[in-house]
Structures are given as structure tokens and as C-alpha cells.
Amino acid sequence: MSFNQSANSRFSKVLEKSQYSTADQFVKLCHVAKGNNVILGRSKSSESTRHLIYLGKVLENTAGTNLLSADLWLDVSFPHVIYITGTRGSGKSFDLGVLVEGVSKLNTETAIQNEVEPVTTFLIDTQSQFWTLGYPPNGGIPANASQLEELRQWNIPPNYISDLALFIPPGTDKITGTEQVFALSADQVPHEEWCALIGQDVYSPQGHVLGVALEALGSNFGVDDVISYIESDRNWRNVADLTRQAVAYKLNDIHKTGLFKKDGMKISDMLVPGRCNVFLLRDIRDVDKSLVTSILARQLFTIMGQHHRKKKHEAFFERDGDGRSLPSKVWLVIDEAHVVAPSDAQMPARDALVEYVKRGRDAGLSLILATQQPSAIDDRILSQVNIAFTHRLAFQSDINAAVNRVPTKALQSLKLNGSDVKEFTDMIRILDAGECFIGDQATSRAILARIRPRVTSHGGYSPV
Ligand SMILES: Nc1ncnc2c1ncn2[C@@H]1O[C@H](COP(=O)(O)OP(=O)(O)O)[C@@H](O)[C@H]1O
Ligand SMILES: [Mg+2]
Numbered sequence: 001m002s003f004n005q006s007a008n009s010r011f012s013k014v015l016e017k018s019q020y021s022t023a024d025q026f027v028k029l030c031h032v033a034k035g036n037n038v039i040l041g042r043s044k045s046s047e048s049t050r051h052l053i054y055l056g057k058v059l060e061n062t063a064g065t066n067l068l069s070a071d072l073w074l075d076v077s078f079p080h081v082i083y084i085t086g087t088r089g090s091g092k093s094f095d096l097g098v099l100v101e102g103v104s105k106l107n108t109e110t111a112i113q114n115e116v117e118p119v120t121t122f123l124i125d126t127q128s129q130f131w132t133l134g135y136p137p138n139g140g141i142p143a144n145a146s147q148l149e150e151l152r153q154w155n156i157p158p159n160y161i162s163d164l165a166l167f168i169p170p171g172t173d174k175i176t177g178t179e180q181v182f183a184l185s186a187d188q189v190p191h192e193e194w195c196a197l198i199g200q201d202v203y204s205p206q207g208h209v210l211g212v213a214l215e216a217l218g219s220n221f222g223v224d225d226v227i228s229y230i231e232s233d234r235n236w237r238n239v240a241d242l243t244r245q246a247v248a249y250k251l252n253d254i255h256k257t258g259l260f261k262k263d264g265m266k267i268s269d270m271l272v273p274g275r276c277n278v279f280l281l282r283d284i285r286d287v288d289k290s291l292v293t294s295i296l297a298r299q300l301f302t303i304m305g306q307h308h309r310k311k312k313h314e315a316f317f318e319r320d321g322d323g324r325s326l327p328s329k330v331w332l333v334i335d336e337a338h339v340v341a342p343s344d345a346q347m348p349a350r351d352a353l354v355e356y357v358k359r360g361r362d363a364g365l366s367l368i369l370a371t372q373q374p375s376a377i378d379d380r381i382l383s384q385v386n387i388a389f390t391h392r393l394a395f396q397s398d399i400n401a402a403v404n405r406v407p408t409k410a411l412q413s414l415k416l417n418g419s420d421v422k423e424f425t426d427m428i429r430i431l432d433a434g435e436c437f438i439g440d441q442a443t444s445r446a447i448l449a450r451i452r453p454r455v456t457s458h459g460g461y462s463p464v
Contacts, residue, residue: 053102086391
């Protein structure tokens, strides 16, 4: 197969010229000269056009073969860890939308997906803005009207995700009316995460009380059962009443959020290929956002790990599978990721995400993180990044942190309208919304890109 070359589905050239030029040539780049396409995220260079999602255009005039306006694709056949940074309003959430649109089941067939096997996505929507993925841009809203105009210029028809499931925490308002209220099962939360939730060390006296109670309860219990166990004097000897009271008091607070039910959500039911599951979490505490993320991440690596191990064994021994149609790939996408996995606070999702990225490769799991605080994410997660999107940043400390996590070489030289911009850090300061450097481990240097317009409505515009 090849790229869709029919005249009516070809992307427009869009960028006739660019104000950016660089003398840095590519030593290694997957460039398919026919049709001028650049493919990122591929560990071995190949001309295959399968499993590609469309990202946008190359925005630089490049010395040697000029790649300006080449179509940029991401190969999604392998698990990725993608890190998106930039200031507020630089285009991070927009990128998340572009990536999720690329791998989800869309209403009409589209050139932005080139032979893509649909992936199941789980989107941690800390600002509750991604419900719009289920709708094409609404021309009645000025921000969406300009989106439609851009789509027309790029020759990409509007679209929407046809299999979108929206989840809200108990006690929050519905936006579209189609949201389902979700709850978590208490017995899916491991000891160390309960400790993180009540702000205690695992080996502290309160951590010990929790550990004993959880072990005694085993499985199928609610938060109220943990509280009753801790409050019951006959279960305890040699533990100060005050310690137990403190734990019970904090657990009561958690119980009151209504986030836990004995029979909480079943993540395996959400694992439908091509489905996008969005968790609209704006209205709950950050620690609870982190908890939801943690439970999702743990369930995903457990279920998908088992699934892939079984598939491998079945293939080796040529046995038939159990006929379950789990997806082969899952993406966990987190907007404003510093809120759920900060490096400077013990939050429940931190260790879960570290484990998720460690086990991800064998289990078909990708992680996509967006943050405006590049230095605020746990380093054990960031050391696994293989693709970074770096948008405009202003503060030197943020720029340094972001550049440190770009998994390829920075640009050595750039000219903006003929003037030299010598430092990579200064190049990052001058980008407009929707422009970024994409650093891909498999490419010899970062590449300057213009991200395509979204085909679904972008819900993250600022109110006017
Ligand atoms: N690729 C793009 N194409 C066109 N406009 C974009 C693009 N990316 C961002 N923008 C514009 O920038 C605004 C802010 O983008 P957004 O992704 O919400 O920022 P943030 O980085 O704060 O998440 C959008 O509402 C949109 O108007
Ligand atoms: Mg955003």
C-alpha cells in the first residue's frame, strides 16, 4: 500500500514558504521522497506506509534536500512515550487532540489515518475539555470557525470520533448528557497508594495501620469496611488510638468524595479497539485525579500484560486464542500531567506510571504526557521518552528541563527571516501556537513542525 494519492484526499501544500531556515542537515531521517513524506517514531528506516497517523508539515527550509511542507507522519505500530511541553496556549492540548484523532475510530474515512489499526485510548482530561472529540468543529463559535477555515486550506474534511465514551466522577455536572458516572473499587488500590492518598510513608505508624487493615480485609471491600476495621478496638493491640483515629479520619474524607464503590468500573469493559475513553476530572481534587490515573495505569498494564503474554504463547504453540477481542495497543494520554505525577510530591500515580512505562513495551502500552512545567514530572518516567514535542517556552529553567528530555540532537543554527538565532533555547522562545520542535529518537536531530488543524472541535480555546 502507499499514501492515499487520490487528488481529492491529498493534503494541500499549505506552506509555500517559511520564515525559518536551517543549515543543519539530517544524518538520519525516514524520508519517503515519493510524495515528500517524513515518518517519525520508527526504530528501523523503512518505506512502509502502514500504521501512520498524520501530524502536520515540516516548517523549516532545510539545507540540502529542502523538506519544507513535507507531510509528517507518526508510526503508531510500536509503543511510544511522548512528552509534550510548552507554555499555556502554545498548542499542547491541541496536539493531544491530533494524536487521539489519529488512532481513534472516526466517523468518516480520512487521509489523516494511513492503514491504522485502531487503538484504545484513555484520556485523563484534567480540564474537562476533550468531550468535543465527539463533535466536528462548530462554525457558530469563532474559534471553531477558524479551525474549519484551516481545515479547508489543508484540504482535510472535519470529522468526529464515533466511539467516544465520557466518564465523570460522582457529584459533577454532565456536559453533553451522555456521560457515565464512574467509581473506583477500593480493593484495586495497593497499600502504597493508600499511603500516598493520606500523605503518609508506607513505614510510618499510620502506613502500618493501613497495611494491617488491607491485608486482613483481602478483596471485595469498600472504604467504609477499611474504616470499620481500623475503628474496631478488638482488631488492635499495641497501636496508639490516636494513630488509628488519624487514619480513620482521613479515610472518611476519601469516603465522602463518593469516588469509591464496592463494585467500581471494570476497565476491561472499556478496552474496545478504536474507542476513546475520556475521564473529565476538572472538578475533583488533584490527589483524586492522580488516584484515578493510577488505578487506570495499573489495571492497563496488568490486563494488557497478561493478554500479550498469552498471545505470544498461543502463537508459539499454534493454539487458538480465547476469542476475546482486546486491542493490541492502548494509549494512556494525560493532559497537564504535572498535576497527577509531580516530581516533588508523593502522589498516587507516580509509581504506577513508572511501572506502566517500564512494562509498556511488551504490553502494547503507550504514554502521552502534556505539561506546561517540564521540570515537574518524575524523571523515572521522562527517561523513557522517545518522542518530544517542544512548543514555545519562556523561562530558562523550563527550557533547560524540556531540552534535556528531547531524545535527539538540538538544532545548531536557525535563521528567522534571515537573522541568526544561535541557541536552541532561543529558538524555542520564538515559536507560535501550533509550531514545535519534534525530537524523535530515531531521527538525527529535532525537526521544526507545524501541527495540522484538528478535525474534531477543539474545546480548549480561551473564552473571549
Ligand atoms: N496546530 C494548531 N493549529 C492551529 N491553531 C492552534 C494549533 N495549536 C494550537 N492552536 C491555537 O492555540 C490555542 C491554544 O492551544 P492549546 O492546545 O489549547 O494550548 P495549551 O498549550 O494551553 O494546551 C488553540 O485554542 C488554538 O487556537
Ligand atoms: Mg491545554
